[in-house]
Every structure is written in structure tokens, then in C-alpha cells.
Amino acid sequence: MQSIIEVENLEKLYKKKPALRKISFQVQQGEIFGFLGPSGSGKTTTVKILTSQLIHTSGKVKVLGGDPSRSRHPGFLGRVGVLTDNSGMYERLSVHDNLALFCRLYGVPERRIEAVLETVNLIDDKHTLVGKLSKGMKQRITLARTILHEPDILFLDEPTSALDPVNGGRIREALREMNSRGTTIFLTTHNMQEAEELCDRVAFLNNGEISALDTPQALRLRHGDRTITVTTQQGKRVVDQNEAGADEVRDLIRSGNLLAIHSNEPTLGDIFVKLTGRGLE
Ligand SMILES: Nc1ncnc2c1ncn2[C@@H]1O[C@H](COP(=O)(O)OP(=O)(O)OP(=O)(O)O)[C@@H](O)[C@H]1O
Numbered sequence: 001m002q003s004i005i006e007v008e009n010l011e012k013l014y015k016k017k018p019a020l021r022k023i024s025f026q027v028q029q030g031e032i033f034g035f036l037g038p039s040g041s042g043k044t045t046t047v048k049i050l051t052s053q054l055i056h057t058s059g060k061v062k063v064l065g066g067d068p069s070r071s072r073h074p075g076f077l078g079r080v081g082v083l084t085d086n087s088g089m090y091e092r093l094s095v096h097d098n099l100a101l102f103c104r105l106y107g108v109p110e111r112r113i114e115a116v117l118e119t120v121n122l123i124d125d126k127h128t129l130v131g132k133l134s135k136g137m138k139q140r141i142t143l144a145r146t147i148l149h150e151p152d153i154l155f156l157d158e159p160t161s162a163l164d165p166v167n168g169g170r171i172r173e174a175l176r177e178m179n180s181r182g183t184t185i186f187l188t189t190h191n192m193q194e195a196e197e198l199c200d201r202v203a204f205l206n207n208g209e210i211s212a213l214d215t216p217q218a219l220r221l222r223h224g225d226r227t228i229t230v231t232t233q234q235g236k237r238v239v240d241q242n243e244a245g246a247d248e249v250r251d252l253i254r255s256g257n258l259l260a261i262h263s264n265e266p267t268l269g270d271i272f273v274k275l276t277g278r279g280l281e
Pocket of ligand 1: 037040042043044047
């Protein structure tokens with residue numbers, strides 16, 4: 001697979017104070033890459049550097065083969081989508097008319113409007129004024145605008161923060177659909193459940209440093225304690241996942257005393273705390 005983002009020893013100082021401390025990572029084409037970290041860990045700073053909104057202090061950054069800070073290299077902006085908090089929508093225009101404006105701006109045919117509204121599940125609100133939309137719907141029309149020009153990479157900074165579970169779920173569904181059609185997604189979040197659900201790989205960012213980077217499954221395997229909890233009529237008991245534990249579980253099944261078995265796999269949030277000594281919130 002090909003790297004679509006390459007970051008090497010990236011450092012960012014704000015007035016001599018480090019926000020990113022020489023981090024390195026690569027994102028492969030077609031993946032959903034999660035950047036997880038608590039508030040102030042450097043997620044937004046990273047997204048801004050990768051999308052040419054901020055200049056880094058030192059290190060190498062390549063997005064789509066070029067340095068975003070220097071070049072706005074040919075085709076860069078046309079191949080990248082960035083979802084930010086600021087919707088920039090006209091409240092007195094309908095959903096359709098807002099998107100039609102952006103179609104003209106991007107040089108995209110208006111037939112794309114139907115397709116993006118399908119993706120974000122807003123087709124029934126095509127003629128609703130943006131000012132009348134709920135917060136979750138506004139977030140979805142902003143996503144629709146971001147993907148009008150079919151970007152190769154989509155950068156999302158906390159896309160579902162402040163959304164209720166239903167609207168958050170709709171955004172995640174839309175992201176999965178876009179990813180299945182080939183869009184690479186770089187997602188920052190402090191919502192570890194969102195990361196577990198969506199991401200092929202995750203990086204843990206803490207205080208401007210990457211403390212782990214792998215698939216959620218590999219992280220769980222590496223940091224799990226390989227035990228299971230069995231529930232019997234007498235209560236709960238933790239059993240090691242080894243031969244002695246297997247004998248114990250077999251005996252419980254034979255005796256008819258076993259009520260439930262649960263794996264004790266850690267969540268990404270548990271692993272984050274274990275590695276960094278702090279939570280994600
Ligand atoms: N313009 C700025 N000037 C000075 N310091 C800044 C500036 N922007 C960010 N910082 C500092 O850099 C560090 C990283 O901030 P950043 O916004 O990248 O973190 P974040 O992980 O995105 O946090 P959040 O989840 O709260 O948005 C923080 O200590 C922040 O105070």
C-alpha cells in the first residue's frame with residue numbers, strides 16, 4: 001500500500017512552547033486513521049499543518065506527495081477535504097442552494113448534490129432552509145459540502161463531538177461509506193468508542209508525543225492481561241487464559257454451574273490510561 005501522508009520528526013513550537021515534539025507516522029491510502037488524544041495534546045495543530053493552514057517549526061511533512069506548507073502544490077486543495085466546526089453556510093438559503101453555491105466555487109457539477117445528500121442522509125431536507133436545521137443536521141450538511149468535490153483525503157477534527165448518539169452514528173455511517181468508495185480518512189477524536197468502531201489504525205497522542213500506533217486489535221492483544229471473567233451461581237471469578245484456566249472452565253461447564261463468560265479485553269481508553277497515565281477526556 002502507498003503512503004498518502006508521511007510525517008517525520010514533526011515539531012511545532014508556539015512561542016518556544018512545544019505543541020508537537022518530533023512525531024513521526026504514515027497514513028496509507030484507503031485507511032481510516034485515528035488520532036486520539038485528550039484536549040491540548042496537539043490534534044488540531046497536526047491537522048492544521050497537514051492541511052496547509054499552519055507552518056510547522058521543523059521536520060518533514062508530505063501529503064499527497066508534496067509539502068502542504070510550501071506548495072499548496074498542484075491539485076492539493078482540490079484533492080483534500082477538511083471538516084471544521086465553522087459551517088460557513090447561509091442560513092437563509094436551502095440545503096440545496098447552499099450546496100449549489102459551493103458546486104460553483106469548486107467547479108463541480110450540480111448533480112453531485114443529490115449524491116452527497118444521499119451519503120449524509122439528508123435528501124429529504126433538500127429544500128429546507130439551513131437556518132431551520134438541527135445541530136446534527138448542520139454538521140451533516142457541512143460534511144456534505146466537504147465531500148462535494150470527492151476528495152482523496154478527508155481530514156476531520158472531532159466530527160461528532162457535541163452530537164447526540166443518533167447523529168454521531170449517522171456521521172460515522174457516512175464516513176464508512178465514503179471510505180468504502182476509496183476516500184482516506186484522517187480523524188481526530190477523544191471518543192475512543194468512535195475510534196474503535198471506525199479506525200483501521202490509531203495513534204495515541206499525549207502532550208505532543210505519539211505513545212502508541214497500531215491497529216485497535218493489536219493494541220488490545222498487546223496490552224490485555226489475557227484473562228476471562230466467569231460468572232457462576234457463586235459469583236464472578238477471573239480465570240487465566242491458559243491450560244489450567246481451560247480445565248477450570250471445562251469443569252464449570254460439565255457441572256452446569258457456569259452462567260456466563262466474558263473476555264477481559266481492554267478498551268482503547270483503558271490502554272491509553274495504561275500508557276500515558278491519563279484519560280482521553
Ligand atoms: N495559536 C496558538 N498559540 C499558542 N498556543 C497554542 C495555539 N494553538 C494551540 N496551542 C497550544 O498547543 C497545544 C496543542 O493544542 P491543540 O489545539 O493542537 O490540541 P488538541 O489536541 O487539538 O486539543 P482540543 O481537543 O482541545 O482541540 C496546547 O497546549 C495549546 O494550548
